[in-house]
Amino acid sequence: MGSINLKQVTKSFGDVNVIKPLDLAIKNGEFIVFVGPSGCGKSTLLRMIAGLEDTTSGTIEIDGQDATNMPPAQRGLAMVFQSYALYPHMSVRANIAFPLKRAKVDPKVIDEKIAAAAKILNLTDYLDRKPGQLSGGQRQRVAIGRAIVRQPSAFLFDEPLSNLDASLRVNMRLEISELHKSLATTMIYVTHDQVEAMTMADRIAVFNGGIIEQVGTPMELYQKPINRFVAGFIGSPKMNFIDVSPKHGDPTHSLGVRPEHLKVTTEKGLWRGTVGVVEHLGSETFLHVNVEGVGTLTIKDHGDCTLQYGDTVNLTAPKNKILHFDANGQTIASLSWQ
Amino acid sequence: MATTQSRTLARVMLLPSVTLLLAWMIVPLCMTLYFSFLDYNLLIPGDNEFVGLLNYEFFLTDPAFVESFFNTLLLVGGVLLITLTCGIALAILLDQAIWGRNYVRIMVLAPFFVMPTVSALVWKNMFMNPVNGLFAHLANWFGVAPIDFFAEMPLLSIVLIVSWQWLPFAALILLTAIQSLDREQLEAAELDGAGPFSKFYYLVLPHLSRAITAVILIETIFLLSIFAEILVTTSGGPGYASTNITYLIYTQSLLQFDVGGGSAGGIVAVIIANIVAIFLMRLIGKNLES
């Protein structure tokens, strides 16, 4: 079990509304990612779900029960913190045992559970070490181990990978995804990294300024962002935005084209510009093309692109891959994805 | 950043400390204030009648007050000056690569553990005594007349004793602070052609400002109420030459049993301390932030 229902939840610190009235239903077993720029309220909302932060108004239901004013320990949730928050004075074993001891679990059962968790997380050889003697990745696994032994109804992750270096991050991403597949427990995962969001999530909630801009599967957000913010936040490199002067009868204020949908063409294209910086990544090439009156457009080309600085190119894109935004930055569905 | 529950809990857990300190501060202070308006002497039983500001008038116009006021300032200022300058020099020296630094540190730290009564007595008798003291022996050996420290320079002698007690404190705080100075900064300055003096003035001293503030604050708190050193060396004399305000009030209230006068003096001391405190708090507020 692990469904979480947020109804008209708000949070304010004094006069500042950090979370504006917000509804969200998280299904049992779902992996949902809260993503957004820093200060958008995603971490605050996670801490409110955890019970570490008061809810100013609205209700939080966990498994159909009103948990708005429950203390953290009674909510049956487990949290993995950004800094891992391991107890530095305890061995790995004691760290993992801590929540079980607090719950007065039989010592024999504790030993079994620790052994099982250590096996899953490859920590068996490290159980008697202190956190200070472990690498970043191992500490992360201890933090996860401490969370899973409690068999919580949901896991909360607060930017758990941001302290790891790039290659470890990819590994841990896979491990967490696998863990989710094998445990099938609800996971709420906060990150500012849209790649993490795209690769791990069943559903993504994009936060901005204390509201959720859009909730959907990764591909929904990628293909049909409801506004410029979501369109720009999801996808790497970022979507290109081109301001256009609105014509009579056409509400389009700006266009959005993803770098991977822009094509260099020999025929007359939609835009014409000169190649600036060329970034070769081996498998692909990013071209930064300066288009007069439009600005710099980023193009994702194939790996063996031979264009050079200063070349003049024509650019085009399939019509159904160009998004149209109105004056408020909302996507105009009728023009964007027929 | 917390929940209502934890905020309530925090208030409950603050309560004992706040209540006790409030009681410790307010109750006796109000009593002192009240006594200071009475004609109240423990030796003269009577109805302790209300005399208004008479006690204050006596206390403030007493030449002893003026003298002990300046003595207090000299005592605090003198000790601060000596401990800070010597402390900075000592900290820089101990920061160098030297053999057996830990042993030197143990030796330097030692005076901090010596109780005021002991250090005052040892210095007074074994070092500063004009006949048998070590300094007198030294002077004789050099063929000069020994100094009678407590007769000729009572206040300075006390300043020296107290400085000896507080030097370890200043030196070790400043040493800790110096050790946290970024070595790359010094190397960069060296590359830029900075000599030892400009390095000290532009890098070390600003880096130490926080530690210096801490030393001033903490020492002042303790130095304002120096008592035992005076009691066991000069008893404030000769005359009032080495009496500070703390000692003056002690003699008034517990030696002459003049509760009213002593209380008025106490209130004056509190006011003086408050003026110093406001000044110091500004200083820390600026330097101890973050």
Added chain:
Amino acid sequence: MNKQNSQASKLIYTLLAWIIGGLIFFPIFWTLLTSFKTEAEAISASPSLFMFDWTLQNYIDVLARSPYFDHFWNSVVISFGSSLVGLLIAVPAAWSMAFVQNKRTKNLLMWMLSTKMLPPVGVLVPIYLLFRDFGLLDTQLGLVIVMTLINLPIMVWMLYTYFKEIPNEILEAARMDGASIGEEIFHVLLPIALPGIASTLLLNIILAWNEAFWTLILTAANAAPLTAFIASYSSPEGLFYAKLSAASAMAIAPILILGWFSQKQLVRGLSFGAVK
């Protein structure tokens, strides 16, 4: 700098440091030495460093003259007692200020610190009278109360600075793991903050051990700690250098040894948490 040059300067600095350190330490060293001399040797105009007849007579005389162990025990009770009681009161307060901060926290801390600025003479008369009326004069309990109160602000302040270094997330993790507030403090906060707590405790024991205003004024025969024991050697007994030295050595030795053994914690604590 070439190697020889730096070796040479290291030697100079080392010599200088040892000489200055030796000078600072000398009065204590001299006191210890004198305590083993005869009275005649102690006032000798050409004192010898080690070539004298070592004697323990002074210690025997001092022990015969006054009940040293009673004073010692009073010092222990007063300094350890007040530090432990203070810790019990200060830990919750420091927890509140470090982990549940609000706009008033800073002011509250400053106010607590400012009570340290209150000169003891400001409250001397009423405290003396209150102690007399409550029968606390010359009792261990009375001094434990006073020492606890005068050192409480320092304890709260020091513990606060140590607690502040502990990430809030670790305590929140404990809360998520189902720890009650007591378990959070005892199983997580205190073990992590142990070095800081040790230095707080040590410094306060030393401050209380050496406190010489209230201990001199509020005690007489029964509860007088070592500060008062030694004050009785102010003239004319102070002129018996060897006995004065023996008494002094006995008064400072316990805390000197404690301080040296815990040097690392103490140096950290010395700065009252103001310098990292």
